[in-house]
Amino acid sequence: MSQATQSDSNKSTKITIVGGGLVGSLAALHLGKRGYEVHLYEYRDDIRKSQLVAGRSINLALSARGRRALTEVGLEDVLLDHGIPMRGRMLHDIKGRTTFVPYDRNTNQCIYSVGRKHLNEILLTATENYPNVHLHFNHKLMTAKLKHGELNFVNPNTRETFQVNTDLVIGCDGAYSAIRKHMLQHHGFDYSQTYIEHGYIELCIPSNNNEFAMPPNYLHIWPRGKFMMIALPNQDKTWTVTLFMPFKNFEKLKSSQDILLFFEEHFADAVPLIGERRLIEDFAKTKPQHLVSVKCHPYHIDAKVLLMGDAAHAMVPFFGQGMNAGFEDCTLLSQILDKYGDDFKAALSEFSETRWENAHTICDLAMYNYIEMRDLVTRLSFRIRKSVDDFLFWIMPTKWMPLYNSVSFSHMPYKKCLENRKWQDNILNRTIATLTGTLIATLVYGCFVYIKNSSII
Amino acid sequence: MSQATQSDSNKSTKITIVGGGLVGSLAALHLGKRGYEVHLYEYRDDIRKSQLVAGRSINLALSARGRRALTEVGLEDVLLDHGIPMRGRMLHDIKGRTTFVPYDRNTNQCIYSVGRKHLNEILLTATENYPNVHLHFNHKLMTAKLKHGELNFVNPNTRETFQVNTDLVIGCDGAYSAIRKHMLQHHGFDYSQTYIEHGYIELCIPSNNNEFAMPPNYLHIWPRGKFMMIALPNQDKTWTVTLFMPFKNFEKLKSSQDILLFFEEHFADAVPLIGERRLIEDFAKTKPQHLVSVKCHPYHIDAKVLLMGDAAHAMVPFFGQGMNAGFEDCTLLSQILDKYGDDFKAALSEFSETRWENAHTICDLAMYNYIEMRDLVTRLSFRIRKSVDDFLFWIMPTKWMPLYNSVSFSHMPYKKCLENRKWQDNILNRTIATLTGTLIATLVYGCFVYIKNSSII
Numbered sequence: 001m002s003q004a005t006q007s008d009s010n011k012s013t014k015i016t017i018v019g020g021g022l023v024g025s026l027a028a029l030h031l032g033k034r035g036y037e038v039h040l041y042e043y044r045d046d047i048r049k050s051q052l053v054a055g056r057s058i059n060l061a062l063s064a065r066g067r068r069a070l071t072e073v074g075l076e077d078v079l080l081d082h083g084i085p086m087r088g089r090m091l092h093d094i095k096g097r098t099t100f101v102p103y104d105r106n107t108n109q110c111i112y113s114v115g116r117k118h119l120n121e122i123l124l125t126a127t128e129n130y131p132n133v134h135l136h137f138n139h140k141l142m143t144a145k146l147k148h149g150e151l152n153f154v155n156p157n158t159r160e161t162f163q164v165n166t167d168l169v170i171g172c173d174g175a176y177s178a179i180r181k182h183m184l185q186h187h188g189f190d191y192s193q194t195y196i197e198h199g200y201i202e203l204c205i206p207s208n209n210n211e212f213a214m215p216p217n218y219l220h221i222w223p224r225g226k227f228m229m230i231a232l233p234n235q236d237k238t239w240t241v242t243l244f245m246p247f248k249n250f251e252k253l254k255s256s257q258d259i260l261l262f263f264e265e266h267f268a269d270a271v272p273l274i275g276e277r278r279l280i281e282d283f284a285k286t287k288p289q290h291l292v293s294v295k296c297h298p299y300h301i302d303a304k305v306l307l308m309g310d311a312a313h314a315m316v317p318f319f320g321q322g323m324n325a326g327f328e329d330c331t332l333l334s335q336i337l338d339k340y341g342d343d344f345k346a347a348l349s350e351f352s353e354t355r356w357e358n359a360h361t362i363c364d365l366a367m368y369n370y371i372e373m374r375d376l377v378t379r380l381s382f383r384i385r386k387s388v389d390d391f392l393f394w395i396m397p398t399k400w401m402p403l404y405n406s407v408s409f410s411h412m413p414y415k416k417c418l419e420n421r422k423w424q425d426n427i428l429n430r431t432i433a434t435l436t437g438t439l440i441a442t443l444v445y446g447c448f449v450y451i452k453n454s455s456i457i
Numbered sequence: 458m459s460q461a462t463q464s465d466s467n468k469s470t471k472i473t474i475v476g477g478g479l480v481g482s483l484a485a486l487h488l489g490k491r492g493y494e495v496h497l498y499e500y501r502d503d504i505r506k507s508q509l510v511a512g513r514s515i516n517l518a519l520s521a522r523g524r525r526a527l528t529e530v531g532l533e534d535v536l537l538d539h540g541i542p543m544r545g546r547m548l549h550d551i552k553g554r555t556t557f558v559p560y561d562r563n564t565n566q567c568i569y570s571v572g573r574k575h576l577n578e579i580l581l582t583a584t585e586n587y588p589n590v591h592l593h594f595n596h597k598l599m600t601a602k603l604k605h606g607e608l609n610f611v612n613p614n615t616r617e618t619f620q621v622n623t624d625l626v627i628g629c630d631g632a633y634s635a636i637r638k639h640m641l642q643h644h645g646f647d648y649s650q651t652y653i654e655h656g657y658i659e660l661c662i663p664s665n666n667n668e669f670a671m672p673p674n675y676l677h678i679w680p681r682g683k684f685m686m687i688a689l690p691n692q693d694k695t696w697t698v699t700l701f702m703p704f705k706n707f708e709k710l711k712s713s714q715d716i717l718l719f720f721e722e723h724f725a726d727a728v729p730l731i732g733e734r735r736l737i738e739d740f741a742k743t744k745p746q747h748l749v750s751v752k753c754h755p756y757h758i759d760a761k762v763l764l765m766g767d768a769a770h771a772m773v774p775f776f777g778q779g780m781n782a783g784f785e786d787c788t789l790l791s792q793i794l795d796k797y798g799d800d801f802k803a804a805l806s807e808f809s810e811t812r813w814e815n816a817h818t819i820c821d822l823a824m825y826n827y828i829e830m831r832d833l834v835t836r837l838s839f840r841i842r843k844s845v846d847d848f849l850f851w852i853m854p855t856k857w858m859p860l861y862n863s864v865s866f867s868h869m870p871y872k873k874c875l876e877n878r879k880w881q882d883n884i885l886n887r888t889i890a891t892l893t894g895t896l897i898a899t900l901v902y903g904c905f906v907y908i909k910n911s912s913i914i
Contacts, residue, residue, distance in 0.1 A: 190651050193646070
């Protein structure tokens with residue numbers, strides 16, 4: 001209760017959050033903590049009462065940005081108790097041999113595998129600390145007059161309709177956001193959605209005598225060039241396995257035999273862990289899901305609407321930053337509200353301008369990281385570069401932070417992370433050119449001296 | 458009638474076109490000519506009975522691609538009778554001095570200024586030649602189940618609702634397409650909308666004793682670096698004048714005095730032509746309009762939906778290709794239907810794959826051409842390059858077609874036009890480098906000979 005009344009300035013602003021997923025519920029906590037009257041509308045039933053939701057990824061990688069936003073509402077410890085640390089990538093080659101590639105060789109920082117459902121439950125339950133935060137489940141948005149703060153919901157079960165009038169609408173309703181769809185019609189709203197030609201299916205490696213069937217503290221990757229499989233550990237000692245592959249390759253796997261042959265050829269070491277029967281059954285009953293990248297700008301309309309999380313910047317999952325970027329939105333909004341108080345017009349405008357380039361950058365980096373994960377990690381040139389990066393980071397920890405580390409283990413704006421990477425590339429390229437030049441000159445001189453001493457000249 | 462029954466193969470396919478603007482009515486003609494049952498739904502009243510529609514550009518530039526598509530339905534002559542040829546750009550400098558820059562110095566090809574309303578009326582009237590084409594005005598799309606071919610319309614005046622069931626929906630409903638909005642929800646539909654930070658307002662130069670107040674056979678441009686004004690001639694001897702400028706500059710012009718001072722400073726020669734009072738009145742009552750560029754892909758869903766014209770590829774108006782590209786869509790669809798007959802599944806897929814890269818290219822070129830029109834045209838380097846292009850085009854008319862000419866006066870795919878420009882740039886850059894090198898070498902040699910002859914060495 002002390003938190004809820006922390007700020008007692010004019011908090012008459014009524015905030016309506018659409019979407020009770022991870023970012024929606026964390027935003028409710030951040031805004032509830034500031035003392036606003038917050039109403040959160042979620043079209044599904046309360047996740048705390050329901051079974052696992054199909055078609056969404058089961059676990060996620062929590063890193064520094066997400067952790068900070070949780071800490072700000074007093075939740076880091078609770079989550080670290082439930083997260084499984086992953087210290088680096090465990091690469092599985094075609095013969096099943098594994099190689100460990102740490103994320104952070106110098107300070108051993110790691111990312112955490114957390115369950116989506118579990119995390120969502122913790123966040124929703126935490127809102128109970130704030131009597132000014134109200135949760136409304138089974139409310140599906142039907143129509144909206146955003147500029148008038150009017151939203152119309154329907155209960156999908158009873159078909160009962162509800163009208164809501166609010167000062168500010170925050171769309172936290174994910175990659176296929178209904179709030180964003182309404183914003184699309186507003187002049188000046190830039191938007192892009194890009195699907196990649198790869199889809200994914202989720203499989204499962206069960207626990208083995210109540211133990212993990214593989215070493216748990218790693219993100220396991222089977223990089224196969226044009227496609228890949230990954231596995232993240234769950235609290236119950238199972239693994240969530242995700243196969244990413246072009247849709248056209250999925251289409252070729254029609255029969256049980258096709259599936260089994262494909263896995264035996266590319267992921268032979270995983271087959272006994274998943275189990276042949278379960279593999280075939282799970283694969284056959286799942287349709288490959290699409291992966292979309294969404295960029296837009298601005299994220300707000302006047303002081304009336306704001307987009308956060310995937311609704312503002314959905315990304316492909318290959319940098320593990322989707323949730324973290326959404327959580328960081330909450331941190332940023334809090335920082336900006338500290339600066340502007342209740343002046344939402346100024347605050348939302350600054351939010352858009354501060355955030356959009358960083359969000360676009362992490363969307364691009366996530367796209368790039370798919371190539372790194374499925375292909376580059378297996379190359380010698382990549383490993384040499386990583387060793388050089390790790391060494392330079394070790395001797396210059398404040399100056400030379402490698403891209404993965406700045407993205408995952410710092411709060412550096414994403415755009416700055418990429419800029420850093422670019423000047424690092426420049427320096428290395430120039431150094432290589434100089435070294436190559438020096439080497440050639442030395443060799444030529446060496447030959448000359450040798451020939452001279454041999455009295456040929 | 459002979460046209461309507463030209464193809465008497467199985468034409469049981471019912472086609473519903475949404476949008477009765479330029480592309481919608483031309484598409485109805487093309488498909489009507491092929492013998493399909495075509496229903497065209499337009500949310501406005503019949504333009505032939507109504508006043509000029511506000512908020513849309515009044516006249517347009519018709520060039521080769523548009524002309525071909527009109528010729529294919531027997532309409533070129535009708536239109537050329539009503540179009541006003543524009544042989545090139547007439548640049549107005551800050552002192553009111555004019556320079557003529559022809560579009561095609563060698564063969565004198567020109568573009569035609571045509572009135573949107575007039576052209577739309579001709580197209581709609583021409584559909585009366587096809588008893589299999591049915592026009593439905595005052596039908597506004599409310600909801601759609603695209604995959605089921607179910608559309609629901611409402612009459613905005615009577616509020617009466619209509620359900621339409623159809624085999625194929627063609628969305629020709631413009632840059633803010635309702636059909637496309639429904640496609641946005643389909644997985645795999647890539648989409649982007651980008652607004653530029655410049656807006657536009659339309660003004661008018663009245664006729665002078667029933668004559669044009671400026672030489673009529675040109676597209677007049679007042680290029681001013683960061684902004685520009687253009688004027689296109691109308692049949693009634695008036696000019697439609699369009700001012701393109703950053704929104705922030707529009708915002709600065711609040712009072713009548715601001716407006717007049719601004720025009721006196723930048724477009725002094727146009728002020729007496731527009732008339733001070735009319736200028737101030739028209740400027741004050743008009744809100745600057747937004748300019749949007751839309752790209753998407755694919756343009757179809759199965760054999761059920763297709764986007765054409767601005768609905769598929771809205772572009773900024775600076776290459777004068779918006780309507781022409783939309784009309785070329787009709788040509789392309791006809792060519793593809795010639796190949797596939799009634800196999801719409803194959804035909805629509807080929808339409809998307811053939812068209813999207815070309816459409817994206819012309820969207821980009823239109824964006825680039827704003828910089829050319831408002832700024833580059835005034836630069837010496839631009840004029841030298843244009844002279845070189847014109848000369849090379851003159852001696853190699855099939856090999857060296859400049860970009861503007863290939864876009865406006867040929868049917869070359871837009872992507873190929875841009876590729877041509879790129880290799881032309883390459884050759885010119887290399888030639889300049891070689892010439893510069895030769896010149897420097899000659900100078901150095903000259904100096905050396907001079908010094909030697911002067912017996913300094």
